[in-house]
Amino acid sequence: MSAYDLILQGGTLYDPCAGTMELCDLAIKDGKIAARGKNLNAADAETVMDVTGLIVSPGLIDMHCHVYPVFPYQMPDSLRTINAEEYMFRAGVTTAVDAGTTGWRNFGDFKENVIDATKVRVLAFIDMAAKGMHYPPSEQAVADINPEITAAVANTWSDVIVGVKSAHYWAKHEDADHPIWASIDGAIKAASMSGKIVMVDSIPIVPERSYPDILARLRPGDVHTHVFAQQFPLMDENGRMQPYMLAERERGVHFDVGHGSGSFWFRQAVGCFNQGFWPDTISTDLHHQNVTGPAIDLLYVASKFLAMGMPLQDVLYRVTRAPALSIHRPELGTLDVGACADIAVLRNREGKFGYMDCGGARLTGEGKLECVATLREGEVVFDPEARSMPDWQNAPAPYWTAPGTTRSWTLWK
Ligand SMILES: [Zn+2]
Known part of the structure; x- marks a missing residue:
């Protein structure tokens, strides 16, 4: 019996809790971080992965994505979601936070058929719309907005529901009874009743429900996602940050990227970035219609901030520790001894790379993050360079029965 199942050897360990990035080996046992230190003994482990020259980071957390890959795909307006295992591990993401794909009427199906059946850790914001944004007619159905039931569902599955989402609720609608704050106020009520945070995606912006009005409605810790979408008046006509942006941040409102298909414009993001207004969390809003661009994956979105000039540690913090704290899951986004061994092994490629935004524009900058390996609860789940x-x-035969491997092989017959 070896002391450890696996050692990641020779890497540069990013510790977001300590705020350090230094050479350090990492040992894993029974799915947990068992030891850290310089020059851990390779003979103590069943498997050693040489990660020299690479970054060893806590597994990434995508704070806003959509991973309920269930029909109705045939609906023209349906939100087409993605399969978490197919798209997350390859980007170093070990925790996918679904942002309101389902509501109180269909969350149970999501829980049973996706959350409980997926190796990626899936957490979720429950939507205020009864059937979530997966089923668009549900989003305007005022009579189905039910904070009490939503809170009850959130309390029932409190281990996986991290917040309540309000999204896509129109300010104007043909129905006479369509109060403009029904969705956001409902979400705040449900969140208050269940001790959760609120995430808001509120378009379009109209005079009766202005952007400052929306932010003022949020409580400290609540999140505005899609912050760099073109429609939000983040800066004045001279390009200076609006004072209310700084005041709301000071009050504790969180600003999330939620890149999506249309919600990230360099014309917004760079202007804010250059004035020191950086997002609290970086996320993709990944779904079927943006996975081949312009969002692609969390590392691609994170790399845009590298290219803008954000230091590497600040970028990594916003896809690890910052989202963990924002969703009140401090046990995630850490490589402390005893923590779950969710790990991303990353390479920061040097050179100039171009990046696209949702406005059909390019930004060219230095650096590009790519995933070399992903471990989920100590298991190597993505390893295209075969470092494990x-x-x-020298491979033993039959390879898949070799003792001591941490890999779970499936034999297809
Ligand atoms: Zn979304």
Whole structure:
């Protein structure tokens, strides 16, 4: 019996809790971080992965994505979501936070068929719309907005529901009874009743429900996602940050990227960035219609901030520790000894790279993050460079029965 299942050797360990980034080996046992230190003994582990020259980070947390890949795909307006295992591990993401794809009427199905059945850790904001944004007619159905039931569902599955989402609720509607604050106020009420945070995606912006009005409605810790979408008046006509942005941040409102198909414009993000207004969390809003661009994955979105000039540690913090704290899950986004061994091994490629936004524009900058390996609860779940495997000349046969491997192989017959 080896002391450890696996050692990541020779990497640069990013510790967001300590705020450090330094050479340090990492040992894993029974799915948990077992030891850290310089020059851990390779003989103590069943498997050693050489990660020299690479960054060893806590597994990334995508604070806003959509991972309920269930029909109705045939509906023209349906939000087409993605399969978390297919798209998250390859980007170093070990925790996917679904942002309101389902509501109180269909959350149970999401829980049973996706959350409980997926190796990616899936957490969720429950939507105020009864069937969530997966089913657009539900989003305007005022009679189905029910804070009490939503809070009850959030309390029932409090281990996976981290907040309440309000999204896509029109300010104007053909129905006479369509109070403009029904969705946001309902979400705040449900969140207050269940001790959760609120995430708001509120478009379009209209005079009766202005952007400052929306922010003022939020409580400290609540989140505005899609902050760099073109429609939000973040800066005045001279390009200076609006004072209310700074005041709301000071009050504790969180600003999340939620890149999406249309919600990230360099014309907004760079202007804010250059004035020191950086997002609290970086997320993709990944779904079927943006996974081949312009969002692609969390590392691609994070790399845009590298390219804008954000230091590497600040970028990584916003996809690890910052989202963990924002959703009140401090046990995530850490590599402390005893923590769950959710790990991303990353390479920061040097050179100039171009990045696209949602406005059909390019920004060119330095650096590009790519995923070399992903571990979920100590298991190697993505390893395209085969760093956890022996050279083929030395591979035991049959390889999939080799003792001591931390990999779970499936034999197809
Ligand atoms: Zn979304």
